[in-house]
Amino acid sequence: MTRRINTYKDLLDEKTRLEALLKEQKATIRQDIRNIGEEFRPVTSAASFLGKMVTREGGNFFLNASANKLIDIVFKKVLLARTSWITKLVVPFLMKNYSSHVISENKGTIMSKLFSFIGRKHSNGQEKVHED
Numbered sequence: 001m002t003r004r005i006n007t008y009k010d011l012l013d014e015k016t017r018l019e020a021l022l023k024e025q026k027a028t029i030r031q032d033i034r035n036i037g038e039e040f041r042p043v044t045s046a047a048s049f050l051g052k053m054v055t056r057e058g059g060n061f062f063l064n065a066s067a068n069k070l071i072d073i074v075f076k077k078v079l080l081a082r083t084s085w086i087t088k089l090v091v092p093f094l095m096k097n098y099s100s101h102v103i104s105e106n107k108g109t110i111m112s113k114l115f116s117f118i119g120r121k122h123s124n125g126q127e128k129v130h131e132d
Contacts, residue, residue: 052101057101057104063110063111064100071092075088
């Protein structure tokens with residue numbers, strides 16, 4: 001308190017002053033929390049990335065199975081052919097987990113590209129246009 005309250009008007013003035021001070025301090029705290037969130041954004045993105053590396057996304061069985069087979073061939077047989085057995089286990093495991101998240105996030109574009117490759121085509125490579 002800054003001064004002594006003698007009248008009811010003094011009490012109302014002090015209440016108004018304290019409510020304004022409270023509103024100002026709440027705004028300061030909110031801004032500080034936003035600033036802390038901005039400072040920790042790299043940490044949260046790293047934690048998100050690590051979370052994707054150690055967990056597998058469900059669904060999309062055929063796309064994930066294809067990606068897993070490709071990872072087994074490329075990483076285990078080619079890139080990690082001369083490494084230790086623990087490396088041959090851990091690196092493909094992490095790659096399969098991360099790829100399942102990437103496939104889940106981009107399922108629509110992957111499927112449209114896949115079907116555009118498989119679609120019916122003329123002998124000259126152009127897509128057939130069906131006229132109704």
